[in-house]
Every structure is written in structure tokens, then in C-alpha cells.
Amino acid sequence: MATYEYRCPQDGSFDTTLPIGAAGPAARCPRCGGRATRVFSVPRLSRTPAPLRRAIDRAERSAETPDVVTRVPGRQPVRRSPNPAHARLPRW
């Protein structure tokens, strides 16, 4: 699959994902249904580092279907020591 860019004269550009080689010179605009012409741009085959690619994908997914969380992200739950002497130690 590849992402192809089309431009509608009325609504501007939009992306369409199609099998490689299946993109025609024109497509139907998803907003107005009019004719949109294909825009040739740089392929999205850059060497994005894998961690960055995963972060970008996660951010894009969260816009559509955010993950359900049970606590504030980034904060660890408080762990209590089983040793009662630790409870008497000073807190900072």
C-alpha cells in the first residue's frame, strides 16, 4: 500500500491509500465528490528512525482512538515497603 496525494480545486489536497501502482491520474474528492487531480510529491519512504516512527504512529492513532488509561501517564504508583522500620524514615 502507498499513500497518494490528490488535490481538489474546491477543497484542497487529501491523501488516499491504494495498492502500489493502482493510483490513477484523478480521483473522486471525499468532500464534494468532484474530480481531484493527482499531485506528484516526494515519496514517504524516508529513513525515519523506528522509535520516532512508532511515536508518530502512536500519536496519530491516539487522535482517532485514544487508549484508555487507569492512572495518570508517567506517574508510578506508590510502593510501600513490607518492612515497618521504613515507615519511620524521614520523607523529603
Ligand SMILES: [Zn+2]
Ligand atoms: Zn472537493
